[in-house]
Amino acid sequence: MAYFCQECGYKSLKWLGRCPECGSWNTLVEEKESLIKSKNKLKQETKEIKILKLSDIRYEEKPRILTGISEFDLVLGGGIVPGSFILIGGDPGIGKSTLLTQVAGILAEKGLKVVYLSAEESAEQVKLRVERLGLGAKVFFVGDNNLSAVIEELKTLKPDLLIVDSIQTVFLPELESPPGGVSQIRECANVLMRFAKEQGVITIVVGHITKGGIIAGPKVLEHLVDVVLYLEGEKETGFRLLRAVKNRFGPVNEIGVFLMTSKGLAPHAQYEDLFLSGEENAAIFCVIEGTRPLLVEVQSLVAKSFLAVPRRTAVGFDPIRLSLLVAILEKKFHFNFTNQDIYVKVSGGLKITDPSADMAVAVSLVSSLLEKPLPPKTLFIGEVGLSGEIRPVRDIVLRLKEAEKKGIKKAFVPERIDLSNHSLSLEIFPCKRLIEVCEKLFR
Numbered sequence: 001m002a003y004f005c006q007e008c009g010y011k012s013l014k015w016l017g018r019c020p021e022c023g024s025w026n027t028l029v030e031e032k033e034s035l036i037k038s039k040n041k042l043k044q045e046t047k048e049i050k051i052l053k054l055s056d057i058r059y060e061e062k063p064r065i066l067t068g069i070s071e072f073d074l075v076l077g078g079g080i081v082p083g084s085f086i087l088i089g090g091d092p093g094i095g096k097s098t099l100l101t102q103v104a105g106i107l108a109e110k111g112l113k114v115v116y117l118s119a120e121e122s123a124e125q126v127k128l129r130v131e132r133l134g135l136g137a138k139v140f141f142v143g144d145n146n147l148s149a150v151i152e153e154l155k156t157l158k159p160d161l162l163i164v165d166s167i168q169t170v171f172l173p174e175l176e177s178p179p180g181g182v183s184q185i186r187e188c189a190n191v192l193m194r195f196a197k198e199q200g201v202i203t204i205v206v207g208h209i210t211k212g213g214i215i216a217g218p219k220v221l222e223h224l225v226d227v228v229l230y231l232e233g234e235k236e237t238g239f240r241l242l243r244a245v246k247n248r249f250g251p252v253n254e255i256g257v258f259l260m261t262s263k264g265l266a267p268h269a270q271y272e273d274l275f276l277s278g279e280e281n282a283a284i285f286c287v288i289e290g291t292r293p294l295l296v297e298v299q300s301l302v303a304k305s306f307l308a309v310p311r312r313t314a315v316g317f318d319p320i321r322l323s324l325l326v327a328i329l330e331k332k333f334h335f336n337f338t339n340q341d342i343y344v345k346v347s348g349g350l351k352i353t354d355p356s357a358d359m360a361v362a363v364s365l366v367s368s369l370l371e372k373p374l375p376p377k378t379l380f381i382g383e384v385g386l387s388g389e390i391r392p393v394r395d396i397v398l399r400l401k402e403a404e405k406k407g408i409k410k411a412f413v414p415e416r417i418d419l420s421n422h423s424l425s426l427e428i429f430p431c432k433r434l435i436e437v438c439e440k441l442f443r
């Protein structure tokens with residue numbers, strides 16, 4: 001027996017309150033170690049080993065499979081690579097089953113043999129969803145959660161695409177640990193992986209993530225699979241973002257934007273209105289998500305605090321970066337944020353990690369502190385250094401072009417960027433220090 005962290009799979013011989021590997025609390029659960037009783041595993045290990053030279057390896061490049069769901073194909077880097085193993089994670093109820101039902105239905109229509117393994121929903125529920133989504137019901141369905149038995153059956157059926165919904169609910173009877181535990185999840189994934197690679201089956205696996213860490217997070221699987229997608233979003237708004245956080249066949253951090261409709265998830269190409277509101281105290285900046293530039297807005301609220309320790313709250317932005325920016329504004333430029341609560345919010349449920357957002361956050365803070373509006377249709381791009389200098393960021397031309405396309409008229413950018421070869425109609429203000437930006441805006 002040993003204790004396993006349900007988030008990351010860390011193993012410990014004694015119980016610990018906090019996982020030393022991933023830092024999550026109360027996630028260590030006692031489990032039997034995964035000893036597979038059957039002899040199959042041993043047989044496999046005695047297989048003859050071949051050592052090859054790369055130049056001797058022949059392969060034919062198979063074309064990628066397009067689902068026709070434009071944003072889904074884009075996030076994968078241009079369609080599904082045959083034989084790939086894809087993990088899709090997300091909170092319960094966010095729309096993973098919906099998206100995969102659409103993918104299954106469309107690809108079955110195109111003539112692929114698709115198997116939908118669902119241990120969560122009954123055959124009727126899945127059929128109802130397929131019909132509601134207006135898809136033909138050519139998909140095969142398995143409702144059994146005994147993975148060993150299912151795999152045996154699938155060896156004769158030979159599907160082209162296998163969808164497993166979800167990895168937390170299937171189990172291997174050979175293992176003694178309970179379904180949903182880390183050992184089960186890891187072994188199930190290994191079994192699926194072996195099946196997928198041996199038979200050349202595209203496999204898409206759903207993994208639930210829960211904040212309480214009760215069901216094992218798909219973190220333990222991330223290193224194993226080819227592609228990791230996350231479906232996220234604010235449930236109330238109906239917008240969903242699909243993000244590739246790992247992709248062996250394409251760019252990472254590519255995002256796709258969907259709208260949840262009564263006919264399932266619809267690609268939402270006009271995503272710009274999702275992130276821009278046009279409020280006068282909102283600062284616009286441009287992040288690069290994967291290969292795609294996105295205009296995003298940040299709003300700040302600075303209000304007199306009645307607390308002993310004023311609040312510093314950030315939604316969609318790193319709170320540590322926020323504290324840094326406030327410290328820089330106070331120390332270097334003598335803006336006074338003492339006794340002020342600070343709230344910062346990035347639009348559209350996006351989580352920004354791109355340092356180029358610094359300038360926009362800083363000006364929106366100052367704008368709210370001084371109660372002076374920001375000029376409309378103005379872009380702010382630049383990282384802010386600790387002495388208040390504006391630092392250059394990558395792909396500035398791409399960002400400016402995107403802004404121009406979306407009707408932005410002015411842009412505050414770092415100094416010493418060369419735009420001579422690009423015809424941009426934007427009015428550009430190169431700035432060396434943050435204070436120059438503030439002086440131009442709030443004088």
Ligand code: TYD
Pocket residue numbers: 090091092093094095096097098099129132133260261262263264265
């Ligand atoms: P689901 O795909 O079951 O979520 P997950 O598999 O990630 O747990 O999605 C559930 C939600 O989606 C549910 O609240 C109903 C909604 N939904 C629609 O709005 N339109 C649809 O066409 C479908 C199938 C679901």
Ligand code: MG
Pocket residue numbers: 093096097098120165
């Ligand atoms: Mg589901």
